[in-house]
Amino acid sequence: MSEIELTDEQLERYARHVILNEVDEEGQLKLLNAKVLMIGAGGLGSPALLYLAAAGVGTIGIVDHDVVDVSNLQRQVIHSTDELGQSKVSSAAERMEAINPEITIHEYRDRIGPNNAIDLIRQYDLVIDGSDNFASRYVVNDACYLLKKPLMSAALVRFEGQASLFKAFESDEQPCYRCIFPESPDPDLVPRCDTVGILGPVAGVMGCIQATEVLKEILGLGTNLAGRLMLFDAMDMEMRSIKTKKDRNCALCGDHPTITEENIGKV
């Protein structure tokens, strides 16, 4: 059931949103009625999920097959030491419920893949990708494009992060994730947090950028990251963005697409 008016309690809880002219009661109701799916409850998912829950995004789904490991705790701030061995989705959901008991959280203790991506993503308005591998990113990108759902993507390595919003279904100019990264690199050559490390708060910065962009998208505010790749370099403490464009030969969103609901994630 969609909410049509804020209660007195909600007016207090979300007072710092409601006081913003750009948000107001109407915007807070949009957040309460929004459905966001988070892929991964790790370095990006931790801050993103905390802020989405606190902001009152009414329905939040979390997909993650993993359990909390002690090496996660250096950056995955939604989990705690006493939750080691517990599934990440339930650990994350508990913390989110403690922050904001009025939101609905759906836990999917599963790997995102070609078998479940379409069915899961169909149920949400917007998707945040916080996965740490190319196979998942392609699957999520393909499903989001085919289902016309905005995709807030980000990636991390060492002291750097990048982020973009993909809505290629909306425009002939904007790229999808595949347009920018058309080929999955050799897994042995791809730097991952597991193998090359990551400065903890860099994950926090990028997860917060994802949450910020998603709230703006729900509220219809400002200029989004569609058609731009934002690059964050913690070493020089610089943020810049570069323009991105559609690849006419893209297998998903180009002139002669070969990817359909039947073969999403194909590389």
Ligand SMILES: [Zn+2]
């Ligand atoms: Zn594309």
